[in-house]
Amino acid sequence: DPDGARRFALTLRADGRSGFFPGKVTETWGINGDYLGPVVRAKRGEKVRMAVTNRLPEASTLHWHGMRLPARMDGGPHQMIEPGATWTPEWTIDQPAATGWFHPHPHEKTAMHVYRGLAGLFLIDDPDGPELPDEYGVDDIPLIVQDKVFDGADLATGGVDSGTFGLLGDTILVNGTYRPFHQVGAELVRFRLLNASNARVYRIGFADGRRFDVVAGDQGMLERPATADRVKISPGERVEIVVRFAPGETVVMNSVGEPRKQANDIEEDDFDLVRFTAAATLEPAVKLPAALGGPAGETPPPGARVRRFELSGSEINGRDMEMSRIDEVVAAGAVEIWEIDNTTYAHNFHIHEVAFRILDVNGQPPPAYQAGPKDTVFIPKKAKVRLLVRFGPYTDPVTPYMYHCHLLRHEDKGMMGQFVVV
Ligand code: C2O
Ligand code: CU
Numbered sequence: 086d087p088d089g090a091r092r093f094a095l096t097l098r099a100d101g102r103s104g105f106f107p108g109k110v111t112e113t114w115g116i117n118g119d120y121l122g123p124v125v126r127a128k129r130g131e132k133v134r135m136a137v138t139n140r141l142p143e144a145s146t147l148h149w150h151g152m153r154l155p156a157r158m159d160g161g162p163h164q165m166i167e168p169g170a171t172w173t174p175e176w177t178i179d180q181p182a183a184t185g186w187f188h189p190h191p192h193e194k195t196a197m198h199v200y201r202g203l204a205g206l207f208l209i210d211d212p213d214g215p216e217l218p219d220e221y222g223v224d225d226i227p228l229i230v231q232d233k234v235f236d237g238a239d240l241a242t243g244g245v246d247s248g249t250f251g252l253l254g255d256t257i258l259v260n261g262t263y264r265p266f267h268q269v270g271a272e273l274v275r276f277r278l279l280n281a282s283n284a285r286v287y288r289i290g291f292a293d294g295r296r297f298d299v300v301a302g303d304q305g306m307l308e309r310p311a312t313a314d315r316v317k318i319s320p321g322e323r324v325e326i327v328v329r330f331a332p333g334e335t336v337v338m339n340s341v342g343e344p345r346k347q348a349n350d351i352e353e354d355d356f357d358l359v360r361f362t363a364a365a366t367l368e369p370a371v372k373l374p375a376a377l378g379g380p381a382g383e384t385p386p387p388g389a390r391v392r393r394f395e396l397s398g399s400e401i402n403g404r405d406m407e408m409s410r411i412d413e414v415v416a417a418g419a420v421e422i423w424e425i426d427n428t429t430y431a432h433n434f435h436i437h438e439v440a441f442r443i444l445d446v447n448g449q450p451p452p453a454y455q456a457g458p459k460d461t462v463f464i465p466k467k468a469k470v471r472l473l474v475r476f477g478p479y480t481d482p483v484t485p486y487m488y489h490c491h492l493l494r495h496e497d498k499g500m501m502g503q504f505v506v507v
């Protein structure tokens with residue numbers, strides 16, 4: 086645009102025809118294309134101007150998950166887009182480099198819209214960021230992981246709105262591809278993992294047990310790389326890892342579930358995700374920087390306000406989401422402790438517009454790879470989690486942001502609350 090804003094046009098479509106299986110067509114929903122959406126990419130400091138057009142047969146929204154922005158631009162259930170209408174939010178990117186994403190957020194209907202295929206990545210670049218593999222599709226590869234149930238070639242939707250957790254699929258799609266494989270051409274490859282599943286939790290690593298470096302979480306860079314051989318990632322979370330490959334080798338990225346007795350259904354199954362083959366000669370790697378530029382660990386400021394949230398079956402503090410009720414009022418720029426006490430089976434917890442740190446889970450600090458700034462956290466059954474939450478500068482006394490369980494059936498059943506920043 087003439088004022089230097091970067092413009093993006095995104096159209097929600099219900100007429101996707103996807104070829105997941107050879108010779109067969111699957112009816113899907115998509116953003117611009119047949120399934121999922123384009124990668125939206127912008128730099129810190131840039132102004133972005135969106136045009137989101139709804140060509141679905143029903144009203145929806147598009148929420149920018151992980152973006153720091155004014156509540157009216159957030160794309161939550163208060164920014165509904167009627168069929169045929171176009172919504173045009175704009176804001177200035179004012180946050181560190183991160184892997185964000187976007188997906189619909191209509192009140193009580195998110196699960197089906199996301200499951201049918203509406204989601205995409207929103208990458209924020211920071212020209213002053215650390216030197217990491219960053220050539221898109223070459224040594225910087227996004228992996229959107231989703232589980233599905235197919236009935237023949239058709240997407241089965243029966244489980245989306247039923248059961249304790251909603252749909253748990255037996256078939257994995259990565260970037261909308263069934264049984265994906267990829268030839269890598271570089272020694273060091275960065276993968277941006279997004280769990281865009283309705284409810285499934287993955288523990289992602291490699292079949293040969295190799296270790297890798299985690300460089301970023303939901304809200305951007307860690308302070309320094311954290312070595313791991315598995316990363317746990319629940320719906321809505323992102324993890325960026327850097328993996329070393331040897332010339333000519335083949336290795337499978339997979340998910341290995343928690344042992345059955347300790348886990349819920351959402352975290353106990355095993356899946357192969359992507360099969361990688363390395364070329365005979367590989368682009369030599371830049372050395373990973375020792376410091377990534379992410380913030381150091383924080384301790385709560387003295388006297389920080391504590392808010393408590395009790396999670397039960399599908400309620401927060403004993404209540405269902407109510408569009409006209411503001412549950413919490415927070416001061417702009419506040420740093421607070423949010424204590425989440427899960428009295429039942431596994432959930433997770435996402436807060437719009439903030440960056441938080443996990444202080445502890447059942448009194449224990451999180452693994453190093455989850456110690457950076459985040460916006461979504463897994464909450465195991467009966468666990469107590471404390472978050473140090475840093476709120477943004479945008480005030481609006483009437484338009485709320487959401488906090489909710491990102492297991493989409495729970496979100497739709499009302500496991501969500503609203504806060505305004507004043
Ligand atoms: Cu990714 Cu309120 O959601
Ligand atoms: Cu969000």
Ligand code: CU
Nearest residue numbers: 432490492495
């Ligand atoms: Cu939940």
